[in-house]
Amino acid sequence: MTATDTPDIIYTVVDEAPELASASLLPIIQSFGKAAGVSVGTRDISLAARILAAFSDHLTDAQRQSDDLAELGALVKTPQANVIKLPNISASVPQLVAAIRELQGQGYALPDYPEAPATDAEKDARARYDAIKGSAVNPVLREGNSDRRAAAAVKKFAQANPHRMGAWSADSKTRVASMSGGDFRSNEVSATLDRDATAKIVLTTADGTEHVLKDGVSYPAGTVVDATYMSAAALDAFLESEIEKTKAEGTLFSLHMKATMMKVSDPIIFGHAVKTYLKPVFEAHGDQMAALGVDPNSGLGDLLARVKDAPEIVAAIDSCMADRPPMYMVDSDRGITNLHVPSDVIIDASMPALIRAGGKGWGPDGKEHDANCVIPDDSYAPVYDETIKYFKETGALDPATAGTVQNIGLMAQKAEEYGSHPTTFEIPAAGTVRMILDDGTVLHVHNVEAGDIWRSASARKAPIEDWVMLAIDRQKAEGCEAIFWLDETRAHDAELIKYVTPILQAQGVADKFRILAPREATRATLETIRAGKTSIAITGNVLRDYLTDLFPILELATSAKMLSIVKLMQGGGLFETGAGGSAPKHVQQLMAENHLRWDSLGEFCALGESFKFLADVTDNASARVLGEAVELATQGILDNGRSPGRKVGQPDNRDSHYWFARYWADALAAQTADAALAAHFAPIAQALAESEEKIIAELHAGRGQAVDLGGYYHGDAAKTAAVMRPSATLNAIIG
């Protein structure tokens, strides 16, 4: 693709619920955009497309797929970028394997996912699959810092229509457990480089052998470079003790990790939890299980499938589980536990859901119970711990009166932990890890044991400075409380504070900001929003992720309704839709009963911003008219209660798109800034209004019945369109 082929706006093709929604919404957007001379094209970053692009050489000409992620990765580094990014699957190994199997079944000659690669071909396939695994998309596209908040109209709507909140009682036994030592938080060291440098990471084992874990990592001057490790022995002792305490406390055992984004460290920690929970089974049958290909990092689901024909192991598991505290369940009806799949329980979504429910999780008995929320590393766990303590003291937040928390997140150029996977290692043998600069300076040293998880994360100067300036702009726009969530006693944060304070002083705004450690910032922020006011949380990358689910889920019921703007460092714009994920449960519901409860409010918000951004950079006045009309349409959806319902029979995602098109056309027909557009949309608006009954009836035909999409990861476009665009009348009006 040459630059001239790039559409004005790129709308990403993704997976699961948002992709199903796109089948209905995108044709509307493309048709409306075309009328204003704005081209809206697509690039495919779905898991299936990324797999196919990585294995082009295994496919026929007709099957080959371009590497759209690579193209977008280059585009976001240019001022022309205008990308609407929907949530995509960040695949765990079980998801990746399922997607490969589906594609193979459709006739794509892909190699299997090699669990234990031996031959060169297997090693090559494994390396290609590993590059697709986990959060492999967002870090490539996020060449800017993050600005996430609820649009004023969305917040007002949530206050006027408060969602249900679980009650919190002072005697709730729900709590957060994290390590008091030996974790990433306590072992962290950090330094800011005063010049451009390259580094190597070397493990020297007890016998003096040097193993180069990584070479040639390059950093520009001013980069904050951290190193830390989690002790495997301390982790196991902690998990063992928490499993026992959970049993004594009579709560559910739950583990909350980010195995997708932290794709190297967190599946290993998850695996430790699986092994510790089933410790007697691994002690008695470990060798046999290894021979059956069991990898605890892949979860209990995979493990059970592998041992199903070994009755002695199955019996040992049953007896062990009976003796353990009950587990927090992902799906109690189907027996899916917290430890089944590493990507089923993702901390940013799972902790807020539990907190919103009054500290309750589902147990194996299908009932709600208090839970022990195990979050081994103590870097960010205090946020949840303090939130839970606060709600126990004060009762749940009232969404009718609560203020709002906005977020400015340091995210650009793979900032902090979320960029650390290429420099994360499970240590093979005891020794010393050194991070050595090109001039021989030893930047960081740690003594480690076999199995420890060592990692280095970094944050570059330009993104840090951009982040502080973005925070200053946002505070100026809002005039409200603004807090840097930084802990001066933590090594990395102390280095960041050395950037933040002088910039605030130089800009003359130091009195507008506070710097508080996450625990203190959590309490201060909760008190602020309890009083109905706004607070800006200025955070690093991980808290950006955690807080933009936590507060939206408390305030708005879902983070799908968030405005999520990434102001790219090179001048382009990336507009993320919402702050949540791809909602697999919604796909299951659509397939079973033809109801899609996905709310596209995040897409609507992103679309308005994208059109307005296009108008700003290209002087395309029609694009501004389109964007402003999108905002009115979004307002119309809210004012008239046109968002999807949760249950079959209620209006769903498709109904909301009809209303969105109608309100959008109404606004375009009514505006006077662009007479040609008004004239174009007047008959469309009229047709949409006149055919309302017919369109709604056509949209609802077949609701309640199972539908066939022709695949889960790689559905059939025609089948999906038949399901998602069932109204011939609407389709004809849209053209």
Ligand SMILES: NC(=O)C1=CN([C@@H]2O[C@H](COP(=O)(O)OP(=O)(O)OC[C@H]3O[C@@H](n4cnc5c(N)ncnc54)[C@H](OP(=O)(O)O)[C@@H]3O)[C@@H](O)[C@H]2O)C=CC1
């Ligand atoms: N930006 C990105 O690309 C992101 C991708 N992900 C990926 O998404 C997948 C699922 O992640 P998960 O953590 O389960 O989180 P999700 O955000 O997909 O789902 C959590 C719950 O939030 C509710 N929800 C989310 N979006 C909407 C929406 N638009 N409308 C209505 N309700 C919504 C649903 O609640 P209910 O079921 O009650 O209706 C849903 O089950 C994973 O593969 C993950 O890696 C995750 C986060 C961000």
Ligand SMILES: O=C(O)CCC(=O)C(=O)O
């Ligand atoms: O990229 C991912 O896997 C998740 C991203 C995410 O959760 C977020 O940005 O809020």
Ligand SMILES: [Mg+2]
């Ligand atoms: Mg998130």
